[in-house]
């Protein structure tokens with residue numbers, strides 16, 4: 001897929017139906033609606049549907065149709081590949097979107113943001129966490145990213161990979177006192193594949209790859225090892241520079257923030273003797289401060305406090321050791337908090 005002039009070939013765009021065409025199907029139902037792009041498949045799809053459900057954004061998606069009208073808000077959801085969402089939001093064709101920071105960065109390599117175009121990151125959604133890494137065969141002789149200079153590198157992120165190797169080639173030229181011509185093609189040959197990138201080395205198409213790693217299982221199973229990290233990424237809510245309805249964007253942001261916070265925290269309640277309260281409060285400080293209520297029983301108080309879900313087991317162990325009794329942990333359905 002290398003192009004003759006050394007330019008990186010564009011990814012194929014799988015979303016071929018244009019908004020005017022969809023408007024024809026749906027009559028005028030798109031006008032006056034905020035357009036919100038959601039990944040139509042892949043790793044982020046289900047988490048986004050859960051987020052919409054938690055935010056009470058109700059819709060019915062007809063099969064094969066990549067657009068769904070929201071029943072209870074003036075919003076239309078547009079289902080797009082995660083890789084295409086920065087383009088649509090960046091050009092202001094769609095107001096809001098969810099995609100990975102990696103996809104935003106890949107897009108911005110080719111279309112740098114300006115004052116009026118490009119996307120603004122509104123919220124880190126916490127899921128879709130992974131690393132974009134340079135990987136090589138575990139058993140091979142390649143050990144450092146510079147060993148790949150002049151070799152074949154396969155990836156779905158051709159622009160970020162080009163940027164990475166351009167920096168590396170420039171750095172190496174500077175270190176060795178050689179001239180680096182920014183206009184000349186890269187020595188490293190970067191090839192695009194749309195998926196199953198990890199197979200490229202075993203099939204002899206690549207000496208190394210640049211791909212996403214979450215648990216590391218795919219990489220291990222393919223006999224690869226990471227030798228460098230290009231970037232870390234999570235899913236983000238993005239908006240265009242001039243959304244059609246900024247108030248509605250703020251409302252959706254607040255709702256989604258509430259769901260994310262509710263997923264991140266649990267409510268912990270316990271009873272404790274007032275004399276031991278100071279120790280207990282050091283264990284569970286809360287988001288702002290714990291709520292303390294006096295119990296009918298002399299010298300005892302009840303405590304209500306938000307605790308990060310990932311810390312709750314250890315917190316309960318320590319609270320019990322500090323004399324807390326009747327501990328309960330309650331899952332939060334939704335939340336609205338002062339400072340996010």
Ligand SMILES: Nc1ncnc2c1ncn2[C@@H]1O[C@H](COP(=O)(O)OP(=O)(O)OP(=O)(O)O)[C@@H](O)[C@H]1O
Pocket residue numbers: 041042043044081082083099100101102103127128129130195212213214215233234235
């Ligand atoms: N293993 C992973 N763990 C967490 N997040 C991931 C992982 N793989 C991808 N992502 C995130 O999800 C985004 C979309 O990647 P994914 O490969 O799922 O999309 P896709 O190419 O549209 O789907 P598919 O691979 O099913 O064709 C990535 O850009 C990244 O932000």
Ligand SMILES: O=P(O)(O)OC[C@H]1O[C@H](OP(=O)(O)OP(=O)(O)O)[C@H](O)[C@@H]1O
Pocket residue numbers: 042043194195196197198211212213214215216217218219
């Ligand atoms: O570190 P892990 O937890 O194993 O995850 C990493 C894998 O997940 C992604 O691919 P995905 O499964 O989405 O399919 P794809 O190869 O078709 O993109 C990514 O491209 C890796 O292959």
